[in-house]
Amino acid sequence: MNFTYTVLIPLIPLFTFLFLGLASGRIKPQLGGLIGTTGLFISWILSLMTVFKYFSLEKVDGAYQQIIGYNMVWLNFSDKLHIDMGVFIDPISVMMLFVVTTVSFLVHVYSLGYMKGETGFVRFYSFLSLFSFSMLGLVLATNIFQMYMFWELVGVSSFLLIGFYYQKPSAVAASKKAFIVTRFADLGFLIGILLLSFNTGTFDFLELTNPQGAAMQTGSGAWLLGLSTMTWSLIFVFMGGAGKSAMFPLHIWLPDAMEGPTPVSALIHAATMVVAGVYLVARLFPVYALSAPVGLEIVAWVGATSSLFAAIIATTQFDIKRVLAYSTMSQIGYMMVGLGVSGYGGHDGLGYMASMFHLTTHAMFKALLFLGAGSIIHAVHSNVMNEMGGLRKYMPITHITFLIACLTIAGIPGLSGFFSKDEILAAAYHHNKAIFFIQMFVAGLTAFYMFRLYFRVFWNKEPHYHHTPHESPLTMTIPLMMLAFASIFIGYIPFSDYISSDFKPFETHIEGIIAIPSVLVGLIGIAIAWVMYKKDSDLPDRVSHGFRFFHRWAFNKFYIDEVYLFITHKFVFNRISTPIAWFDRHVIDATMDGIGWITVSTSRLIKPLQSGQLQKYGFVFLSGVIIMALVLLYAAFAA
C-alpha cells in the first residue's frame, strides 16, 4: 500500500505558513484565516484517510506493520552517518496524526471567531500553520534526529504564539521563560540522542526499536553509577521529554504560557505539543522497556509526582486558564505513569496502550475545556473566577459542553475519560501499588478542582457584569460541540485492537476492583465541590483558612519558581556568571582595549610630522634626495 501522499499532511501547513507569512498585511484578515483553515482541513481529511487505510491493512503475523511512507537522505555525511527526513507510519504516529490534525483544525475554525478583529490576525494564522507543520513533522519522524529538529521547531512556534501579544510585558516574559526552560531540557535530549546513537550506531527508529535488533543489545553493561549507557541515554532523552511535557521539576513554564491567546493554549499547551514528551517515550518504548527498565521507573515516578503536585496546585488557583494548565500537567503525569508502569508485549503492555488512549481522549476533552474557557473569557473579558458566576443562563452551549468535558475528565462512566483513566489505573495497580494510590487520590483531586471551576463559573453568585455576557458566535460553538461529541464517544473505540506495545491487538476489560473505587473517588470530589462552590458561601475561605499554611504553600505553587530564581540568581548568576563577566571585562576586553590604546597613542606621537607646512615637507624631501645621492655616490666610488 502506498503512503507517499502522507508527506503532504505536514507540507500543506508549511505552504500556508509561508504564504500567510509573506502575504500578511497584503490580504484581508478573514481571507488569511480561511486559507489557513482550508489548508488544515485538507491535512485533516488526508489524516483521516490515512487512519482508515492504515488500520484496514493486512497484518503480518498478527501485528500491524511499520511503514516508511517516504524517505529521503537529507544530510549525507558518510555511508554510516546520514540524517534522513521522512514519514514513518505505525499505529501511534497514525493516532497522533488524527489527534493533531483534528484539534488543530477545530482550533483554526474556533480562532476565526475568537481572534476576530485582533491586530496580527494573519500573523496568528501563519504561526498556527507553522506549529501544525512542525508538530506533524515531529509525529511522523522516521529518525530521532528529525524528531529533534521538529521538536525545536514546535518550541519556536510555541515561543512565537505565547508571545503573540508582544506588547504585553508579561507575555514576552512568559514566552522567554517557556523557550529557555524547554531549551534547557532539550540540552538533555541532545545529549541523550548523541549517547544513544553513538552507542547503537543508528538514528533510525525502525532499527532502534526493533526488539530483535542489534541496537537493543548494545551498551547494556554498567557504565556510570551502576547504570548502563543505554539507561543513561534514555534518562537524558526523557529529560527533553519532561521539559516539553512540563513534568516536575521542569514544569514552571506551562502555567505562564497561558499568557498566549486561548486557542493557542488549547492547541499547543493542552492537546498536542505538551504530549510530545509522552509521544517521545512511547516512540522509544521498546528500548525503554527492554534495555532500560530503570529509565521507565523514573518516567513513572516523575509522572506520578507531577500529577499529584499539579493537581494540588490546581485546587488553589483562581485564574481559570491556570487551573486548566495545572490540570494538563496532572493529566500528562497520568500518561507518563501509564508508560512507566507498562511492560512490553501482550497484556503487559496495557499501560502503554492506556497512555496512548489517555493521550487521545485528553487531547479532546482538554482542548474542549480550553476552548470553553476561551468562550467564557470572550464573554466576560476576564480570566479570574471571582469575576464570573451564574454563566449557565447566558451561555447554554458553552455550559453544556464544558459540563461534558468536566464529567469526562472526572472519569464518570460512559464518557471517554473513564475508559482511559481506568486502564492507566489498572496498569498501575498491577505494577506498583504506591503509584496506584497516588493516582487514585489525584483522580479525586481532578474531579474536585474541575467541578470547583465549573460550579464557580456557571453557578454560584452572579457578579456585577459591565455588560451582559452573551453566547459566542457559531465559529466558536461548533468546534465546542464537535469536541464534546468526541469526548463522549471516543472512549468506545476499542483502543487495544489498534495500539499496543508490540503492534499485536490484545483484549482488555474493565476491572471492577479498580473501576468502582475510581468512580467513587471522582464522585466524592464532585460532591465536595458541589457543597463548597455551588452556592456562594464562606466555606471555601474557612477550609483554606483551616489549612492555611499548606494552602499558602500550594497557592504559591510550592515556591518552585522561587527556588528556580534562587538557584539562578544566587548560584548561577553570582557564582558563575559574575566571575565570567569579570573575566570578560577585565581580561578579554582589556586586551582589545590595550591594542586600541597603543594604536591611538602611537598616532598621537607621530602626527606632528604632518604639520601642513609646505616648506618643511620640501626640506625633508630634499634632504632625503641628498642623502640618497650621497649614498649612491659613495657606493659608486667605493665599488
Added chain:
Amino acid sequence: MIEGIPLHLILVVATVMFFTGIYGFLTRRNLITILMSIELILNSVNINFVAFNRYLYPQHLQGQFFSIFIIAIAACEAAVAIAIIINIYRRFTTINVEDVSEMKY
C-alpha cells in the same frame, strides 16, 4: 657649440640657478616667489638638457625637444599654481605659505 665657452661653465651656471631656486623654495614665505623659484629650477634643468645635447650629441635633437616640452609643462603648471594661489588668497586673504597649513593631520 658656442665659441670659447666650455661645457662645465654652462653647467656651473645651471647649478647656481638650481640651488638659487631651491634656496628660494625653502626660505621665501610668499607663494608667488615660491612659484618663481620653481620656475628657476625648471629652467636650470632646461639649460642642462640643451647644453648636453649641443655639446655631447650635436647630431641629435632630443634634448632640445625635451626642453620645449618642459617649457610647455611649466606654463601649464604656472597657470594651475596661480589659480590655486588666487583661491587661497580669496579664502584666507593671505598668500603667506606658513599661514596655509589646513592640510595638517
